[in-house]
Amino acid sequence: MPDVEGLKRSLAGIRIEDNPAIVKQKSRDFFWYSPVLKRQLEHVTGDLVVSPTSEDEVVRVLAEAYAHEVPVTVRGAGTGNYGQAMPLSGGLILSLAELRGVGAIGNGTVTADAGAIMSEIDQVTIADSRQELRLHPSTYRSATIGGFIAGGSGGVGSIRWGGLRDLGNIVSARVVTLESTPRVLDLTGDDLAKVAHAYGTNGVITRVEVPLAPAYDWVDVLLGFDRFMDAARFANALGAEDGILLKELGVIAAPVPHDYFLRHQRYVRRDQSMVVIMVARQALSALMTLVGRDSRASVLFRSDRAGEDERRGLPPAYELAWNHTTLRGLRVDPSITYLQTLYPYPHQLERLEKVTAILGDEVPGHLEFVRFDGNVTCFGLPIVRYTTEERLEEIIRIHEDNGCPVFNPHRYTLEEGGMKQSDPVQLAFKREADPKGLLNPGKMIAWEEPDYDFGADKVYLFRGLQALEA
Amino acid sequence: MPDVEGLKRSLAGIRIEDNPAIVKQKSRDFFWYSPVLKRQLEHVTGDLVVSPTSEDEVVRVLAEAYAHEVPVTVRGAGTGNYGQAMPLSGGLILSLAELRGVGAIGNGTVTADAGAIMSEIDQVTIADSRQELRLHPSTYRSATIGGFIAGGSGGVGSIRWGGLRDLGNIVSARVVTLESTPRVLDLTGDDLAKVAHAYGTNGVITRVEVPLAPAYDWVDVLLGFDRFMDAARFANALGAEDGILLKELGVIAAPVPHDYFLRHQRYVRRDQSMVVIMVARQALSALMTLVGRDSRASVLFRSDRAGEDERRGLPPAYELAWNHTTLRGLRVDPSITYLQTLYPYPHQLERLEKVTAILGDEVPGHLEFVRFDGNVTCFGLPIVRYTTEERLEEIIRIHEDNGCPVFNPHRYTLEEGGMKQSDPVQLAFKREADPKGLLNPGKMIAWEEPDYDFGADKVYLFRGLQALEA
Numbered sequence: 001m002p003d004v005e006g007l008k009r010s011l012a013g014i015r016i017e018d019n020p021a022i023v024k025q026k027s028r029d030f031f032w033y034s035p036v037l038k039r040q041l042e043h044v045t046g047d048l049v050v051s052p053t054s055e056d057e058v059v060r061v062l063a064e065a066y067a068h069e070v071p072v073t074v075r076g077a078g079t080g081n082y083g084q085a086m087p088l089s090g091g092l093i094l095s096l097a098e099l100r101g102v103g104a105i106g107n108g109t110v111t112a113d114a115g116a117i118m119s120e121i122d123q124v125t126i127a128d129s130r131q132e133l134r135l136h137p138s139t140y141r142s143a144t145i146g147g148f149i150a151g152g153s154g155g156v157g158s159i160r161w162g163g164l165r166d167l168g169n170i171v172s173a174r175v176v177t178l179e180s181t182p183r184v185l186d187l188t189g190d191d192l193a194k195v196a197h198a199y200g201t202n203g204v205i206t207r208v209e210v211p212l213a214p215a216y217d218w219v220d221v222l223l224g225f226d227r228f229m230d231a232a233r234f235a236n237a238l239g240a241e242d243g244i245l246l247k248e249l250g251v252i253a254a255p256v257p258h259d260y261f262l263r264h265q266r267y268v269r270r271d272q273s274m275v276v277i278m279v280a281r282q283a284l285s286a287l288m289t290l291v292g293r294d295s296r297a298s299v300l301f302r303s304d305r306a307g308e309d310e311r312r313g314l315p316p317a318y319e320l321a322w323n324h325t326t327l328r329g330l331r332v333d334p335s336i337t338y339l340q341t342l343y344p345y346p347h348q349l350e351r352l353e354k355v356t357a358i359l360g361d362e363v364p365g366h367l368e369f370v371r372f373d374g375n376v377t378c379f380g381l382p383i384v385r386y387t388t389e390e391r392l393e394e395i396i397r398i399h400e401d402n403g404c405p406v407f408n409p410h411r412y413t414l415e416e417g418g419m420k421q422s423d424p425v426q427l428a429f430k431r432e433a434d435p436k437g438l439l440n441p442g443k444m445i446a447w448e449e450p451d452y453d454f455g456a457d458k459v460y461l462f463r464g465l466q467a468l469e470a
Numbered sequence: 471m472p473d474v475e476g477l478k479r480s481l482a483g484i485r486i487e488d489n490p491a492i493v494k495q496k497s498r499d500f501f502w503y504s505p506v507l508k509r510q511l512e513h514v515t516g517d518l519v520v521s522p523t524s525e526d527e528v529v530r531v532l533a534e535a536y537a538h539e540v541p542v543t544v545r546g547a548g549t550g551n552y553g554q555a556m557p558l559s560g561g562l563i564l565s566l567a568e569l570r571g572v573g574a575i576g577n578g579t580v581t582a583d584a585g586a587i588m589s590e591i592d593q594v595t596i597a598d599s600r601q602e603l604r605l606h607p608s609t610y611r612s613a614t615i616g617g618f619i620a621g622g623s624g625g626v627g628s629i630r631w632g633g634l635r636d637l638g639n640i641v642s643a644r645v646v647t648l649e650s651t652p653r654v655l656d657l658t659g660d661d662l663a664k665v666a667h668a669y670g671t672n673g674v675i676t677r678v679e680v681p682l683a684p685a686y687d688w689v690d691v692l693l694g695f696d697r698f699m700d701a702a703r704f705a706n707a708l709g710a711e712d713g714i715l716l717k718e719l720g721v722i723a724a725p726v727p728h729d730y731f732l733r734h735q736r737y738v739r740r741d742q743s744m745v746v747i748m749v750a751r752q753a754l755s756a757l758m759t760l761v762g763r764d765s766r767a768s769v770l771f772r773s774d775r776a777g778e779d780e781r782r783g784l785p786p787a788y789e790l791a792w793n794h795t796t797l798r799g800l801r802v803d804p805s806i807t808y809l810q811t812l813y814p815y816p817h818q819l820e821r822l823e824k825v826t827a828i829l830g831d832e833v834p835g836h837l838e839f840v841r842f843d844g845n846v847t848c849f850g851l852p853i854v855r856y857t858t859e860e861r862l863e864e865i866i867r868i869h870e871d872n873g874c875p876v877f878n879p880h881r882y883t884l885e886e887g888g889m890k891q892s893d894p895v896q897l898a899f900k901r902e903a904d905p906k907g908l909l910n911p912g913k914m915i916a917w918e919e920p921d922y923d924f925g926a927d928k929v930y931l932f933r934g935l936q937a938l939e940a
Contacts, residue, residue, distance in 0.1 A: 107600065108686050108715075108752040129600070130577065131684075134713075162712030168756035169713035189759035211715070211752045214601075214684045216578050240844025242632030243639035245578075245681070282578040282681045286638035289659035346816075374710025376844045 002091060004047045007068040014057050015098070017049040026075070027093055031083035033326055035337055035386055036410035040465065044086050046073060046093040053098040055176070055184065055206045062182040062204065065092055065438060072178060073440045074200035076115060076147020079139040081323055083412035084151035084199045088442035089464040096146055099206060105129060109171055111209045114146025121145060122215070131212035134161045134169060138324035146205045149173065149196055156278070156318045157213070158370035159239060159249045164196055170210055175203035177433035194429035199414055201440045201447070202430035216280040218247050220303035220317035222264070223291065224272040228253040228365055229353055230296045231273040232378075236349055237290070238277075239369040239376035244286050248278035250321040253356075253365040256383055260329040263314050267300045273365075274300065276320050322381065325366050329383055337386045340407040341399050343367070345377035351403050352380070358398055361385070380404065413460055415445045420454050422446030472561060474517045477538040484527050485568070487519040496545070497563055501553035503796055505807055505856055506880035510935065514556050516543060516563040523568040525646070525654065525676045532652040532674060535562055535908060542648060543910045544670035546585060546617020549609040551793055553882035554621035554669045558912035559934040566616055569676060575599060579641055581679045584616025591615060592685070601682035604631045604639060608794035616675045619643065619666055626748070626788045627683070628840035629709060629719045634666055640680055645673040647903035664899035669884055671910045671917070672900035686750040688717050690773035690787035692734070693761065694742040698723040698835055699823055700766045701743040702848075706819055707760070708747075709839040709846035714756050718748035720791040723826075723835040726853055730799040733784050737770045743835075744770065746787050792851065795836050799853055807856045810877040811869050813837070815847035821873050822850070828868055831855070850874065883930055885915045890924050892916030 008016060017023060024045040031037040047070075052058045065072045071091030078085050087093055096115035102124040103111035108131070112121050119141045122132045135157040137143050143152075149170060154163035161169060172188045175195050185203070187194060195203050225231035228251070235251045238244065257274040258265055268274060275297075279287045284304065291297050303311055320328070326338040343352050356365055362385050367378040384395060396406045411417045414426070427446045430439070437447060442462030445452045452460065478486060487493060494515040501507040517540075522528045535542045541561030548555050557563055566585035572594045573581035578601070582591050589611045592602040605627040607613050613622075619640060624633035631639060642658045645665050655673070657664060665673050695701035698721070705721045708714065727744040728735055738744060745767075749757045754774065761767050773781055790798070796808040813822050826835055832855050837848040854865060866876045881887045884896070897916045900909070907917060912932030915922045922930065 106752065108684070108750055160712075166713035167711055167759055168715065168753045171752060171755060188755050189762070211713075211750075214578070241637055242630075242841040242844060243636035243681075245638065280578055280681075282576065282641060283638045285641060285658050289637055292659070371712040374712060374846045 002070045003068040004070055004091065007064050007070045007092065008048060010064040010068065011050060011061060014061065015051040015053070017051070018047070020045070023047065023049050023093065026078070026095065027087055029078040029080045029083060029085040030323070031081065031086055031412070033081045033323070033330065033337060034410040036389055036392070037083050037412060041083055041086050041412065044088060045090065046087040047090050049093040049095050051095045051098045055099070058094070058099070058176050058204060058206055059182045059184065061092070061094060062176055062178045063180065066178055066180055066182070066436060069436060069438065071438050071441050074150065074204050076144030076150070077117070077139070077142045079137065079143045079147065080151040081409050082151070082417045084443070085147070086412065088412070088462050091438075094204065096144065096206070103207075105131070108212050109209055110212055111207060112145050113207050114205050115144045117141070118143055118145055118148065125212055126215045130215045132215040133157070134211055134213045135164065138318055138322040140318060145208055145210065149208055150198065150200050150205055153197060154370060155322050156248050158368070159246050159376070160371065161213070162371040168211065170196060170208060172209040173205050174207040175205055175433070177203055178439050179433070179435065193425050197418070198426045199440050199443045201414070201434070201444045202426055203433045203439070216245070216282070218278045219281055219284050220301065221277040221279055221287065221299070222267065222301040222317070223275040223277070224268055224298045224300045225275065225296055226272065227296070228273040228356065231275050232349060232352060232365070232367060234294055234297055235275050235367065235369055236376070236378070238287070241286070241290065244283045244290070245280040246277060246283075247280070248276060248318055248321055249369040250276040250325075251365070251367040252276065252320070252325055256325065256329065256364050256366065260325070260332050261320055262328070262332070264301070264320070272300070276317050278317050322368060325381060326383060335386055337384045337392070338366075338409065339363070339380065339382050339384055339396065339399070340409050341380035341382070341404045342407070343378050343380060343404055345372065345375040347403060348377045352378075354402050355399055355404060358402075359395065363395060411459070412443065413445050414443055415454060416460060472540045473538040474540055474561065477534050477540045477562065478518060480534040480538065481520060481531060484531065485521040485523070487521070488517070490515070493517065493519050493563065496548070496565065497557055499548040499550045499553060499555040500793070501551065501556055501882070503551045503793070503800065503807060504880040506859055506862070507553050507882060511553055511556050511882065514558060515560065516557040517560050519563040519565055521565045521568045525569070528564070528569070528646050528674060528676055529652045529654065531562070531564060532646055532648045533650065536648055536650055536652070536906060539906060539908065541908050541911050544620065544674050546614030546620070547587070547609070547612045549607065549613045549617065550621040551879050552621070552887045554913070555617070556882065558882070558932050561908075564674065566614065566676070573677075575601070578682050579679055580682055581677060582615050583677050584675050585614050587611070588613055588615055588618065595682055596685045600685045602685035603627070604681055604683045605634065608788055608792035610788060615678055615680065619678055620668065620670050620675055623667060624840060625792050626718045628838070629716050629846070630841065631683070632841040638681065640666060640678060642679040643675050644677040645675055645903070647673055648909050649903070649905060663895050667888070668896045669910050669913045671884070671904070671914045672896055673903045673909070686715070686752070688748045689751050689754050690771065691747040691749055691757065691769070692737065692771040692787070693745040693747070694738055694768045694770045695745065695766055696742065697766070698743040698826065701745050702819060702822060702835070702837060704764055704767055705745050705837065705839055706846070706848070708757070711756070711760065714753045714760070715750040716747060716753075717750070718746060718788055718791055719839040720746040721835070721837040722746065722790070722795055726795065726799065726834050726836065730795070730802050731790055732798070732802070734771070734790070742770070746791050748787050792838060795851060796853060805856055807854045807862070808836075808879065809833070809850065809852050809854055809866065809869070810879050811850035811852070811874045812877070813848050813850060813874055815842065815845040817873060818847045822848070824872050825869055825874060829865065833865060881929070882913065883915050884913055885924060886930060
C-alpha cells in the first residue's frame with residue numbers, strides 16, 4: 001500500500017507542494033484537447049508535487065518512493081496532449097522544472113538538464129555559438145527538453161531532421177531508476193530507445209545531450225491557396241527541394257486559418273488554405289522562385305517584409321503549426337478536437353485527397369511535412385468537428401481504411417496512442433528499472449496486462465482508473 | 471577572322487602568357503580520364519592565357535575579344551573531367567585564378583570571386599564563423615568555386631544538400647557578357663539556370679554568392695564488406711537516416727580500394743568493398759549504433775581513433791570519393807576509365823544489382839549517395855576496365871537498357887555529357903550574352919547545329935575540332 005504521508009515526512013529539505021488545488025493544477029497536462037480523455041481524466045490528480053533541484057535529490061525522492069510504494073509520475077511542463085503526465089494512480093508528481101541547467105555546448109551538441117525549457121536552451125546556445133536545437137514542439141516557449149524526449153516525437157525541425165525516434169537526434173540520456181537504491185545510467189545508441197517516448201514509465205530522465213543545428217535567421221512565410229489540395233501539392237514539392245533550407249512546412253485547410261488564427265485573420269480570406277513556412281534567410285530567394293512558378297500561390301505574409309510593430313503583434317509561425325493549430329481552434333471553438341495521422345510516402349497526396357473528399361469540412365485538413373525514413377511525407381493533425389465518440393471512432397476508421405495510420409490522441413496508453421503494439425525493449429527496461437511498477441502507472445499496457453489483445457478493437461481501461469472513476 | 475595578335479596588343483597592362491608550352495599546359499583539364507576525349511582533344515590548345523585580376527579587367531578582355539573576334543574559354547583550375555575547359559577553337563584562355571577574393575560572410579552565406587579555391591574559401595569562413603561550403607568536388611583543394619558552378623554538378627555534401635541544380639544551392643552569380651560593350655549582370659532565382667553548368671558558353675561568372683553549412687568536426691569512417699551489394703544496402707539504409715548528419719557517403723567495389731588506394735591498402739583486404747563516410751562527430755555514436763546492427767560491416771578505419779602521424783600520412787576520405795576514386799585508379803593503371811550514371815530512386819539497389827551481375831569485374835562499382843529530388847539515391851562512377859570504344863558504348867547501352875541513365879564523360883558537349891537534349895534557357899541566354907558565339911565554341915550543340923538530332927544515336931563532332939584534327 002502506498003504510504004504518502006510517510007513519503008512526505010521522508011523528504012524533508014526537498015521542495016514539496018501538497019495544497020490539493022495546486023497539486024491538481026500541477027497534475028494536469030493538455031489531455032483536454034481530447035473530449036474522450038477529458039471525460040476519463042478530468043478528475044485525475046496526484047497527492048503531492050515534489051520539485052527536486054538536483055540529481056541527488058531525484059535519487060533520494062525515488063529511493064523513498066520505492067520504500068513507501070508511492071506511484072511517481074514525472075512531469076516537465078505538462079504540455080503533452082496524450083495525457084502523458086496524468087497520474088492515473090495518484091501519488092507523487094515529480095516535477096523536474098527546477099532541474100534547468102544548460103551544460104557543455106560543443107560544436108553541434110548541448111547538454112541540458114531535463115527541466116530546461118527549450119527556448120531557454122536556445123537562448124544560451126545562440127548566444128554562445130549561434131546554434132539551436134534541431135527539433136522542438138510548438139510549445140517551444142514552455143516545454144522542457146526532458147518532457148519532449150519522454151513524451152514527444154518531433155515537430156518544428158522535422159522537415160529537416162526527421163523525428164526523435166531517428167538515430168542521431170538524441171546523443172545520450174541520463175536516467176535514474178526507481179529501485180531500493182536507484183541507479184544512475186548513461187544511455188546512448190540503441191539503449192536510448194528504452195526511455196525515449198516511454199512517458200517516464202521506466203526511468204526518470206534527468207539530463208540529455210542533444211545535437212544542435214545552426215541558428216539561422218528564419219523568415220516566416222505564409223502562403224494562401226484557393227484549394228487545399230493545391231496547397232498540399234505545393235508543400236509536397238517544396239519539401240522535396242533539397243537545397244531550400246526549411247525549419248517548418250505545414251498546410252492548414254480553410255477556414256481554419258481565418259477562423260482560428262485571430263491575430264492573422266486580416267491576412268487570409270476565409271476560403272484560403274494556408275502553407276506555413278519557416279525558411280532560412282539565405283534560401284528565401286530560392287523559395288520565392290518556387291512560389292513564382294505556381295500561379296495558384298499568393299504570398300499572405302513575410303516576416304522579413306513586416307514592420308517591427310506588426311511582427312510584435314503576431315505569434316511566430318511555429319505557434320500556428322503542430323499542436324498549436326488545434327490549440328488556437330479550441331480557444332475559438334471548445335467543441336472541436338483533432339487527430340494525428342500519417343500519410344505514408346509515396347502515396348501521401350492521393351490518400352490525403354481521398355480522405356479529404358470523404359470527410360470534407362467535418363475534418364479540415366492540417367498537414368505537417370517531415371522527413372520520415374529518408375523521404376519527405378506528411379503527418380496529419382486534422383481538426384475534427386466533434387459530435388460523438390462513436391463518430392470520432394468512425395473518422396479514425398476511415399483514415400485507417402484508406403491507408404493513413406492514426407496515432408490516436410484520444411488514448412492515454414503508449415500502445416494505443418502509438419504503434420498499437422507493445423514495445424518489448426521498453427517493457428524489459430521497466431522490469432529492470434521499476435520492479436514495483438510505480439512509474440506512471442497505467443500507461444504501458446504491456447506491463448499492466450501482458451496478455452492484452454491489441455487486435456480486439458476495444459479500448460483499454462486502466463484498472464487504477466476504473467477504481468478512481470468508481 | 472580571329473585577330474589574336476591584335477587582341478594581344480590591346481590588352482596591355484593585363485597579365486598575358488603566350489609561351490606555347492605553358493599555354494598548352496594551361497589549356498588542359500582532366501579530359502584525359504576518358505580515352506575517347508584523350509584521342510579527340512590531346513592536341514587542343516589555346517593561343518594565349520590571360521589572367522585578369524579584377525572584374526574591370528575581365529570586362530576589358532571580353533570587349534577586346536569581341537572586337538577581335540577571338541574565342542574565349544574560361545578556366546578555373548581545370549579540374550573538369552568532361553573537357554569543359556578545353557579550347558576547341560583555340561583563342562584566348564581566360565584564367566580567373568587571380569580573381570580569388572572572399573567577400574562578405576553572412577549567417578549562412580558567403581560571396582566569393584570565381585577564382586577562389588574552395589578549400590581556401592572554407593579556411594576563411596571557418597575562421598570567421600565556423601561555416602563552410604555545402605558542396606564541393608573531390609578536387610576541393612585545387613578547384614575554384616566559379617569552375618565548380620560553371621562545370622560541376624555536385625559532390626561531397628550532396629548526400630545532405632542535393633546538387634548545384636537544386637534551388638538554394640547557389641544564391642546569386644555575377645556574369646559578364648561577351649558583347650561590344652560587355653554587361654555585368656547579377657543573376658538570382660530561375661536566372662541562375664542560364665549559366666550554372668553551362669561550361670562558360672554564355673557568359674563569364676566573376677563572382678558568386680553561395681550558402682554555407684556549419685563546419686562540424688567531420689570524422690572519416692571506412693567500412694569493409696565482403697560483398698559489394700551488402701555495402702550498397704548498408705549505405706542505402708544509412709543515407710535514409712535523417713538524424714545522422716553525413717557529408718559524404720560512397721561505396722567502392724573490391725578490389726578497387728585495395729588496388730588503387732595505395733596509402734589505405736593496409737586497412738583493406740583485396741576482396742573487401744568499402745563504404746566511405748564523413749560523419750559529424752556528434753552523429754558518430756548513432757552511426758556506430760547502425761554499424762553494430764549489421765554483422766557484415768567491419769570498421770576498417772576511423773579518423774578519430776587514428777594517431778596524428780597516421781592521419782597525416784593519409785588523404786582525407788573525400789579524396790577517395792567522387793572523381794578521386796578514378797584518379798587514384800588511373801595512377802595505378804592508366805588503361806582504366808570510368809562512367810557516370812544514375813540509379814534512379816526507388817529502384818537503385820535492384821538496378822545496380824542487375825548491372826553489376828552483367829558486367830562483373832569489367833566495371834567495378836562505385837556509388838555516391840545523394841539527395842535527388844527529395845529522395846536518397848545514388849549516382850554511379852564505376853571504374854571501367856577499358857578495351858575499345860565499341861565496348862565502352864556497349865557498357866553504356868547496358869546501363870541505359872537497365873534503367874540507369876548515363877551522363878557520358880566521354881563527350882565534350884553539354885548535351886551529350888548531360889541530358890541528351892538542348893537547354894533552351896541556356897541557348898537563349900547565349901544569343902543575348904554571346905552574339906558572336908565566341909564563348910567556349912563547340913560545347914553547346916544547340917548553338918553550333920540547331921537541327922542536330924539527339925535521337926540519332928551518333929556522336930557529335932564539332933566542326934572546329936574537325937578542322938583542328940585535319
